[in-house]
Amino acid sequence: MNLADSPIRYPDTGSRQIMTRRGWWLVGLNVLVPGSAQSLAGNHRLGRLGLGATLVLWALVVVAFVTWLVAPAVVYTLASNSIVLWVVAITAIFYAVLWVVLTFDTLRLVRLVKTVPAARGGIAALAIAAMVLVSGGAAYGAYVATTASGFLSSVFVAGPSEPPVDGRYNVLLLGGDAGPDREGLRPDSIRVVSIDAETGQAVTIGLPRDLTNVPFDESSPMRATYPDGYGANGVCDVDLCQLNSIYTEVELKSPERYPDAVAEGSEPGIEAMRDAAEGITGLTIQYYVLIDMAGFQQLIDALGGVTVDVPHDVPIHADETFTTVAEWIPAGEQHLDGYHALWYARSRHGTSDYDRMARQLQIQEAVLAQFNAANVLSKFQDVAAAGSQVVKTDVPQSMLGYFVDLAGKTRELPIVDVPLVPDNGVDPLAPDYEAIRQMIEAALIPPTTEPDEG
Template identity: 35%
Template sequence: MGAGAVLGWLVLAALVPGAAHLRAGWRRTGLVLISCYAAALLGLLAFVLMNDIGALAGSATQDSWLTSIMVGTIVLGLLWFGLIVHSFVVLRPGRLPQSGQILTGTMAGLLAVVVVVPFGWAAQTASASRQALNDIFQTPENEGESPAPEPKPEDPWAGRERVNILLLGGDADDNRIGVRTDSMNLASVDVKTGNTVLFSLPRNLEDVRFRPGTPMARHFPNGFDLPKDANGGSSDLLNSVWEYADAHPEIFGGKQHQGPKVLMDTIGYTLGLKVDWYALVNMWGFARLIDAIGGVTITVEQDVVFGKYNEGLVKAGTRKLKGADAMWYARSRTYSDDYTRMRRQRCVLGAILTQADPATVLTRFNQIALATKELIRTDIPRPMLKHLVPLALKVKNAEVSSVQFVPPVINTGYPDWDKIRDIAEKAVRDSARPKAPVAASASPSSSPSVSPSPRRTAKKQEKQPGEDDPTKGLTEGCGPSSAKG
């Protein structure tokens, strides 16, 4: 047998364990190796076919599964390495000329290393995933908070027909005290179909009402109302609720870190929905996440200026944006307003949803896992990931609509709270219907449920033109790039 034949049989043995042993006359060993390999492949195929892919992906978020994957791939890698070495030995390369021995020995060593690489990558991926999940999903910070109970397998949603998750973009930074939630979107997901409504609330919503009977409602009976700042600005808008609650533990009997809980309850009360969990992402964490998936293709309808001195520019046109440019496109208010910014944020979210396909996530998993560590805070229980992951896969292929509570749909200075709840209720109801139409109309309410505060009544009422349908497709009006899969 020449050097070429030895190398050929080694390569075949790396793909079909036992092939080299059969060629070398180790018949029994070769048949056992091939039989075990075939049985393992058939067993793996049967396991995949008999289980839902989403359920498998969800199970893979559990600590025990990740540990098993990590240990299992390391063991398999070592076994495969040993298999290549033993296959080389049984082929008796010592009968070759010295030059042939050097060549085959070198190539066999390289091949042994190469076959270990995929197993090492799988083990490292499982380890990175485990570490990222442990970093993100920690014990709640609220005092007296007990760990969430394990979800029941027969009904992990505890009777919920929908899951409502508050997605927040915060501006926390080293030179800034507290967190202002400048991006607030509530994703309401049908647990059976995955159909989702994304409710976008403006940062400058005034006179925010708190649920009756809560500490904040007792403290602000006429709505969130504070004196003007020294520079004439307002610190009593919706985006300040988290920061204010965190800064005033005396309102809650001395309890610390009440901001997330208060904002969740406030937005839930505003929309007439129960918010189950929240996730707050730092703006630069958002940028790193986009970089981790390789950027997003966005149609920028006109130049977007940003920066302290207007030195930054995201040029108009359809292109793939890196994380920093996508972040500034989503949040810049220079020569613009909050409502235009909310629309751009919706376009970026839609682009991420449609363009972050499973292949992209898999090939860039380590980068994504590291980027998700920038997630500042979440109260999603770790055990719920097993069920949220398959639900997220449903959402990707389901109907996703968007409702933005901006003028002329509502007046942010004088919000009609009943109307907001009517719109939210109708959008959720339409989303629950099979093959629901994207558009939904809202019937205006005769009067708000709570009268405005005296300070607000002195303000000039905004003139509102004819109202448009508030419920739209998530990527409607975002250009063709956001619809790419």
């Protein structure tokens, strides 16, 4: 059959049955291969545009999928680049508009008035539903891409990447708790996460906020003032000479110690805490992440809550004095919203700082488990809005793809915890920092078991 005899391009318009079958075919082709309906029965130029755009899209999807299988970090790096995200958004808008044009042109080609009356609604409904699904999906993709670009620009800095040190990336996690009874923010949760740059194996080191005599390396601006450790002999420039007071002292009393901090995406107090953490652990800390604990509940709510195993009833306080109990989080497996998760992490009544450190680690691990692609994408607007208010970091955008890939490996492995607490042989009022560094080194490089000989 030659083209002149084709019922698609030259149908018998007097036959409603032929026109109806043709209508279903054209709408189906428009859904499966946009542009093919025009190439067969309409404007060839529009058809070539539609087919070309469709083939290019399929090719991009195949290339992206193969790249993700072979080198996922490349895909993650591109997906976390603001310029690439804007290109994706513009491309998605182009496809959304093109599919609307192709759909309405296809309905014009169908000539519904020539089809069987009973089929007209079905043909039109299929065409419109497909258009809404495809074009709406493309438009939403453009919205997500632009939102992601804004989120990345507001949270992550533009700067060079740092290489791993001894095969590891070390990140300082600070949980800020700026209560109404405090002068400025004082880190309530302090933890160093050391991640193997190849395997993703993570070791977390919980630093009690009441550690004393914190040492500083010779390169630290704090060393000149505190050569024997922070607060040695009870001397410091704030009311309480312990680890988490370092942030407050430097921010309020001596920010000039770190003149370049703000320009490099940090704060003087954060840089002092980084120096302190390096002095305690003996590790080089490439990056920090500061999390606003009060805003943290927004992020947990955006993720749909977290599930934790509560070892015993934990109180929620009625006021900031942490003495009056308003309600209890019961023991057992509990799915907590942001409000209850935050109180679970920071509750003080009838408990110790070391119990709180363990609970905070639970919440951090639960949030990590919730940070999967499906969950984040399905709630992306809320997650991005919460994240931009919760997180401050000096991790550069150029490292995001690598860290997202590494986080996927970390999620599959058990996290090794090194709590610097009395139960682990650490006295925060008289810490042996040499023993602490040996403990950390043993966790980072566990001894290998030699096979028996003979």
